[in-house]
Amino acid sequence: MKIGELAKAAHVEVETVRYYERIGLLPAPARSDNGYRVYAGTHLERLAFIRHCRALDITLADVARLLRFVDDPAAQCAEVNTLIDTQLARVRARLDSLRTLERQLTTLRSQCGTPNRAAHCGILHELEAPALGDACVCHGGHTD
Amino acid sequence: MKIGELAKAAHVEVETVRYYERIGLLPAPARSDNGYRVYAGTHLERLAFIRHCRALDITLADVARLLRFVDDPAAQCAEVNTLIDTQLARVRARLDSLRTLERQLTTLRSQCGTPNRAAHCGILHELEAPALGDACVCHGGHTD
DNA sequence: GCTTGACCCTGTAGCGGCTACAGGGTGTTT
DNA sequence: AAACACCCTGTAGCCGCTACAGGGTCAAGC
Numbered sequence: 435m436k437i438g439e440l441a442k443a444a445h446v447e448v449e450t451v452r453y454y455e456r457i458g459l460l461p462a463p464a465r466s467d468n469g470y471r472v473y474a475g476t477h478l479e480r481l482a483f484i485r486h487c488r489a490l491d492i493t494l495a496d497v498a499r500l501l502r503f504v505d506d507p508a509a510q511c512a513e514v515n516t517l518i519d520t521q522l523a524r525v526r527a528r529l530d531s532l533r534t535l536e537r538q539l540t541t542l543r544s545q546c547g548t549p550n551r552a553a554h555c556g557i558l559h560e561l562e563a564p565a566l567g568d569a570c571v572c573h574g575g576h577t578d
Numbered sequence: 579m580k581i582g583e584l585a586k587a588a589h590v591e592v593e594t595v596r597y598y599e600r601i602g603l604l605p606a607p608a609r610s611d612n613g614y615r616v617y618a619g620t621h622l623e624r625l626a627f628i629r630h631c632r633a634l635d636i637t638l639a640d641v642a643r644l645l646r647f648v649d650d651p652a653a654q655c656a657e658v659n660t661l662i663d664t665q666l667a668r669v670r671a672r673l674d675s676l677r678t679l680e681r682q683l684t685t686l687r688s689q690c691g692t693p694n695r696a697a698h699c700g701i702l703h704e705l706e707a708p709a710l711g712d713a714c715v716c717h718g719g720h721t722d
Numbered sequence: 723g724c725t726t727g728a729c730c731c732t733g734t735a736g737c738g739g740c741t742a743c744a745g746g747g748t749g750t751t752t
Numbered sequence: 753a754a755a756c757a758c759c760c761t762g763t764a765g766c767c768g769c770t771a772c773a774g775g776g777t778c779a780a781g782c
Contacts, residue, residue, distance in 0.1 A: 438729065448730090449770060457768095468777055470730055479706070486705055490686070490716065491679055494768070500705065507697035514701050515690050522683045529676050532669055535635055539666045542634070546659050553651030557658050561630055561644065562623070572634065582758065592759090593741060601739095612748060614759055638739070724782085731776065741765080748759065 435473040444481045451481065459484060459498060480504075492521055538572035545571060579617040588625045595625065603628060603642060624648075636665055682716035689715060 441448045454460040460480060464472045483504065487497045496517055503511055545556030552558055563570040585592045598604040604624060608616045627648065631641045640661055647653055689700030696702055707714040 436730075447770075450768085452731095453769065468730080470777085483706055486707075486714065486717075488768090490682060500702070503696040503699065503702055504706065507695065509696045510693055511690070511696045511699035511702060512693035514696070514699055515687070515693060518683060518687045518690075518701060522680070522687060525676055525680050525683060529673070529680060532673050532676065536666070536669050536673060538634060539662060539669060543659070543662050543666060546655070546662075549654055549656035549659060551651065552647040552653045552655045552658070555647065555655035555658055557662060558644070558647055558655060562627055562648065563630075570630065573630075580759075591741075594739085596761095597740060612759080614748085632739090726779105726781085728779090729777080732774090734772085736771075737769090738767100743764080744762090746760075748757100750755105750757085752753100752755080 435478070437471045437473070440473045440478060440481065443478055444485055446481065446485060454481070454484060457494065459494060459501065490521070491525065492517075496521070542572045579622070581615045581617070584617045584622060584625065587622055588629055590625065590629060598625070598628060601638065603638060603645065634665070635669065636661075640665070686716045 435443075437448050437451055441451050444451075451460065455462055460477065462471075463474070463477055466472050480501070483501070484494075484497055487500060488494075492500070499517060500514065503509055503514055542557055542560055545560050547556075550556075560570050560572065579587075581592050581595055585595050588595075595604065599606055604621065606615075607618070607621060610616050624645070627645070628638075628641055631644060632638075636644070643661060644658065647655055647658055686701055686704055689704050691700075694700075704714050704716065
């Protein structure tokens with residue numbers, strides 16, 4: 435399998451495959467006489483594993499950690515649980531902050547009904563508010 | 579006001595202030611005899627404006643656009659509304675995808691009750707599944 | 723046999739939004 | 753006079769790719 439075929443099979447860009455090799459996530463494959471990379475089925479499996487993790491927004495550093503378990507089936511997998519838990523906590527924290535952000539932006543948006551001169555624009559006015567030490571509609575009572 | 583004082587007042591790193599100047603968001607201030615930057619109140623206002631926008635996760639490119647309205651109070655502010663709407667749409671899209679992600683990770687996490695050998699770890703097993711063309715618990719029936 | 727086009731190679735730079743140095747100068751305090 | 757906090761410029765690093773530039777290789781069609 436050449437790199438283009440591998441990439442297509444895994445729905446990944448060719449450059450991404452080379453990138454994963456460069457950072458050591460994907461082992462360097464054999465080369466044919468002309469210098470082209472030649473991949474085996476195990477490479478596709480590993481690449482699919484990586485992409486599956488990435489679809490779950492797991493960092494490449496954590497993917498590397500998970501791959502160590504793939505490579506060492508006899509190891510205890512407690513760290514795998516911890517890693518998924520941490521990832522879940524990260525996602526939930528980000529969810530919380532995005533929910534807050536949504537509220538803030540909605541409130542901010544409601545400050546401008548009909549477009550106006552910038553000088554009287556409710557949105558710009560609110561964005562400027564904390565600069566003057568006032569409270570703003572989007573960030574509750576405090577100016578941060 | 580020296581850069582350290584400005585930074586402290588706006589709860590920003592000194593490097594960030596210099597960075598904003600370098601990319602043209604913050605106008606270059608006057609310099610004192612020793613070459614130190616000397617800031618006026620308007621700089622603090624502008625910096626607070628930028629940070630307020632950043633707290634709302636508005637990109638620096640969009641902040642630059644907003645600042646143009648601050649600088650030109652006679653302009654029509656319709657673009658401001660559009661910009662906030664776009665930002666809100668971005669946040670909501672990200673919220674959707676994070677909610678999906680949370681479900682997927684929760685399902686994945688449930689695959690491992692008690693830590694085990696990696697060879698029998700339900701989580702690793704599920705992460706490997708699509709590599710073998712099987713369905714995985716986290717991504718529904720299809721293999722992505 | 724010569725061109726076209728699709729593919730492959732290496733190496734490097736860019737994205738955003740900072741952050742962190744290195745290697746220097748300045749200014750106040752002890 | 754030394755210690756320390758602050759300031760300066762310039763550059764490189766973070767993440768996870770993506771996009772070149774500048775080449776080589778190979779099969780198909782004329």
